[in-house]
Amino acid sequence: MHELVLRAPEALVETVSDALMLELEALSVSVEDADADSDAEQALFGEPGMPAPRPGWQRSTLRVLFPDEAQATEAATLLLAQDWAAGVHVQGLQPVPDEDWVRLTQSQFTPVEITPAFWIVPSWHEPPAGAQQVIRLDPGLAFGTGTHPTTRMCLRWIARQAHGRSAGWTRVLDYGCGSGILAIGAALHGARGIDACDIDPAAVVSTEANAQANGVALQAGLPDVARGSYPLVLANILATPLKLLAPLLCGHVAPGGDLVLAGILERQADELTEAYRPWCTLAVQDHEDGWVLMTARFDR
Incomplete structure (x- = not known):
């Protein structure tokens, strides 16, 4: 070369x-x-x-x-x-x-800690000691390997909330699913009836393959797969599309359900709060490397 x-x-x-x-x-x-x-x-x-x-x-x-x-x-x-x-x-x-390009590429992707008990582990690594929940995920064409702060924050929220809320996660929507990592993370923490959608057909294929590799059941498809209301709606996209999607996403959250948004820079938090104000009250729940996680609870 x-x-x-x-x-x-x-x-x-x-x-x-x-x-x-x-x-x-x-x-x-x-x-x-x-x-x-x-x-x-x-x-x-x-x-x-x-x-x-x-x-x-x-x-x-x-x-x-x-x-x-x-x-x-x-x-x-x-x-x-x-x-x-x-x-x-x-x-x-x-x-x-x-170079051994395969080995070199693999060396750049090591296990990612979400919590001490919850890890994302590439297929060529053994899970770390103490890992109780593991997502097996290799780098691919779709966004979401766990290395980005927005993905980690979403998964961290799922892991921290699962003990008290997963019994109610009878339906979950992962909107803009990418690799399907959030949908898979929710499934591993007790969620059922999971729909994962993306505008990119390659992301749908990636989500289906990753779900199968992790032994979880979900339905993946284009955005029209999202129907009805869900106790948990996850969307890790970017601030501009999140603002445009506000009425759609809020319309999918069931009474008493949670909306979890990521892909938002710290300086964009106020913009998102205003955009969603007609439907809910967003609040910053986590932050990492200049990014924030925003959530809202839709009271009954």
Whole structure:
């Protein structure tokens, strides 16, 4: 494997990246600030899970992987021959040491503690001593491996509330289920009648596979799978869609039920409170690394 290193101005980053991936058969393209760790470094801030505010930095470094040196050289030659690529420059071409990529990737995903008794454990690890509830989950295409604070907070809430409330979790809705991790966590803590939905068909497939791997029963599908009222409604998405979904989500919470929302930055908590005020009173129940968990109890 060989790495081609290019320098490109911001205006050309997206065009060059598309040409490399779609036409020149690059294995991957990563974009970095060419002025990183200098006085000219520029930070790009964006909300997690949303598109970047700009395609690149004023001066961007593109690191491009190819299977071999010949393909990398040919790609560089073809790219620089284009009239529109006048601002692109080759910075280097070097071999990339062979790695056991499977083992390397697996080493980055270790068991995640939710509570001392509740863990998320990849299939290649043994559960830690003392783990009483374990979700077996490997990294995949859908969001939710337990490494993100929003996922951990939701699972922590489920684990802490289960002792007193799981008997009433006769129906549970996981809206925007991703990998299905919250639905699975609820099932392991006594919930029944679980519906998990997502707008992404790949997430539905992932949820079904992960549920089967963990031996739990649930129904996964697109959003129309959510019908009727539920004693527990979980939604770990992002603040903007959560605001838009306020009437829908609140309409699914049964009297006396709980609404649990995540994907919310600390600075967005007041916005969510206002958006949900016509239906319920949201309150921050947990916070971690700049994110908050908000819940509401729908009194009978």
